[in-house]
Amino acid sequence: MKAIHSSLLALGLLAPLHVVADSLGGYPDNCGTASDEAYGSGFEAGVSSCYSDPGSCGISLSSCLPAPSFGETEPNDNLVSADPLQLNANFWGQSYGPQDQDWYYTQTTSPNQNIIVNFSTPGSPDPSGWKVTIRDAAGNIFAEFDTGVVGSGGTAGDTIVYRATLGLIGSYYVVVQPYDSAKVYSAYQLAVSLQDSGLGTPNYVVGFHDVETEPNDFPNISDPLATSVTMYGVVNLTFNDTVPPSDGEDPDATYTWGQGEDDWFVYYSQGNELISVTFCEREGCGLGDWQMEVYNMATATQIANGIPRTSVVPLLSFNTKNTDSDGDAVDPETFLLGLDQPGYYFVRVSHKRLFTARCLDYHFSSTTGSGGTCGPCDPNNGNSCYVPVDSASCSAGLSCRNEPVDECIPGIETGCNVFGTAPDITYYKTTALCGCSVFGGVVEVPEGAYTSPYNFTWFATQLPPSTINTDAYQDFINRANPYN
Numbered sequence: 001m002k003a004i005h006s007s008l009l010a011l012g013l014l015a016p017l018h019v020v021a022d023s024l025g026g027y028p029d030n031c032g033t034a035s036d037e038a039y040g041s042g043f044e045a046g047v048s049s050c051y052s053d054p055g056s057c058g059i060s061l062s063s064c065l066p067a068p069s070f071g072e073t074e075p076n077d078n079l080v081s082a083d084p085l086q087l088n089a090n091f092w093g094q095s096y097g098p099q100d101q102d103w104y105y106t107q108t109t110s111p112n113q114n115i116i117v118n119f120s121t122p123g124s125p126d127p128s129g130w131k132v133t134i135r136d137a138a139g140n141i142f143a144e145f146d147t148g149v150v151g152s153g154g155t156a157g158d159t160i161v162y163r164a165t166l167g168l169i170g171s172y173y174v175v176v177q178p179y180d181s182a183k184v185y186s187a188y189q190l191a192v193s194l195q196d197s198g199l200g201t202p203n204y205v206v207g208f209h210d211v212e213t214e215p216n217d218f219p220n221i222s223d224p225l226a227t228s229v230t231m232y233g234v235v236n237l238t239f240n241d242t243v244p245p246s247d248g249e250d251p252d253a254t255y256t257w258g259q260g261e262d263d264w265f266v267y268y269s270q271g272n273e274l275i276s277v278t279f280c281e282r283e284g285c286g287l288g289d290w291q292m293e294v295y296n297m298a299t300a301t302q303i304a305n306g307i308p309r310t311s312v313v314p315l316l317s318f319n320t321k322n323t324d325s326d327g328d329a330v331d332p333e334t335f336l337l338g339l340d341q342p343g344y345y346f347v348r349v350s351h352k353r354l355f356t357a358r359c360l361d362y363h364f365s366s367t368t369g370s371g372g373t374c375g376p377c378d379p380n381n382g383n384s385c386y387v388p389v390d391s392a393s394c395s396a397g398l399s400c401r402n403e404p405v406d407e408c409i410p411g412i413e414t415g416c417n418v419f420g421t422a423p424d425i426t427y428y429k430t431t432a433l434c435g436c437s438v439f440g441g442v443v444e445v446p447e448g449a450y451t452s453p454y455n456f457t458w459f460a461t462q463l464p465p466s467t468i469n470t471d472a473y474q475d476f477i478n479r480a481n482p483y484n
Helices: 002-010 017-023 041-052 297-304 471-477
Strands: 091-094 102-107 113-120 130-135 141-146 159-166 171-178 187-196 230-235 241-243 256-258 263-269 273-279 290-296 316-319 333-339 343-351 359-366 373-376 402-405 416-419 426-430 432-439 452-462
Touching: 102 187, 113 130, 113 171, 130 159, 141 159, 171 187, 230 263, 230 343, 263 452, 273 290, 290 297, 297 343, 343 452
Parallel strands: none
Antiparallel strands: 091 187, 102 171, 113 159, 113 187, 130 141, 130 171, 230 452, 241 256, 263 343, 273 333, 273 452, 290 316, 290 343, 359 373, 359 432, 402 426, 416 426
16 A cells, blocks of 8 residues: 555645545545544545546555455356456456456446456566456457556556446446466456446447348348448358269269358448448458359349349459468458449358359350350350351340351361351351350368358448539539639
8 A cells, every 4th residue: 555655645635534434435444544634624525536536646446445355256257157246346366277267247327337447466566468358248349458558547556447438227247368378377356446427428239240140041031231330141061052073074073062052131222322341351251252242122033033143143243352372361352332223232142153163054155245145055066156146045235147257177266167068168257155154153162161251341321423423523623724
């Protein structure tokens, strides 16, 4: 108590005995021994204020409290078995191993109360090596402190003081755990107080994050997205599709397993919204990279009605890159998109599809015009196009004409066709090429991976779809410009 006594002398204040007893709820006087006659009533008020808020005077609460008469009761390793904290009293605890967590709880009585956590290691001048977290009634961490870092209340001897504001009325938990192996089996002391902040800001019960609910494998059973709230999900490696060996391979060869589980989410847009999507920002994702597709109501309904996804064009599709060649996590990626019309938008998340995946179906595709596909073809048969230009099976914009050429080599030169027999041979080349229209279900999952957790944050801001639609831009183009 010498340090505390000196601190009060520096302020020119020493508490009268009855002030100390009242301020500490009947605890013995451990913060000074001066008589009541030593100071006037004006000093009494100042000292009383100092004791009601020791941090304002550079004094830790635990320094003014008697030796602990309360100790943790093992096991108190989770929120169910947490020890109740008596306010303004020291508790002693000890680490019984590197994984030992000591849980304590207190209950707020009004919104926005401040919790003041005093952590100390008596007998040791160095309180570092511990992690102290404050959690809500569901166990979510919303404040975390490293005892090797000076707290918001400063330090006093071997005590570090931390503060946080608890928005809701209810139970909150303080968890102590060593992160330094040298602190394992060491002792500590913990004291907690609550203080009305006077802050009138309303608070609401909201999730720290959202989690997908299985099954959400189709658009009609999608999980809703909340803007700015991180969504957590797991792509289950169900492998319910197989890719048979390709031509020339051993027909008895083991099939390549494909990915069969999709995760679907839905978001309602008010229109004219800018969307940013960030993958793996909150914490590292599982092994492998990801593919995200965005559909509107019309295209999502097609998929829900059984039309193959490979036949439906999404509004947007992109692959993420969350690991490097060594499998280590890289910086999170952010993708931007705009939603013009109001309505429901559907998001599909799955593993990134390998572009080297085996092809399951070949169709003619145009390399000119607006593109499209029509008619099956054999890539090993000269890429011949036998579909007439006016065939109803051709997609709009696909040209399947055979242009006459002087000569070409069938089976060697792409799109070469030969009609007739010698000497009446005519050479043609088609403008449609034989390409892969359906890839195998192979996805990018590293060998040995058994499941793949991911997280992404969908953040929406309602703004004009582009700067050109803003009043600011109209003002800009109407400004005087000598170069116009």
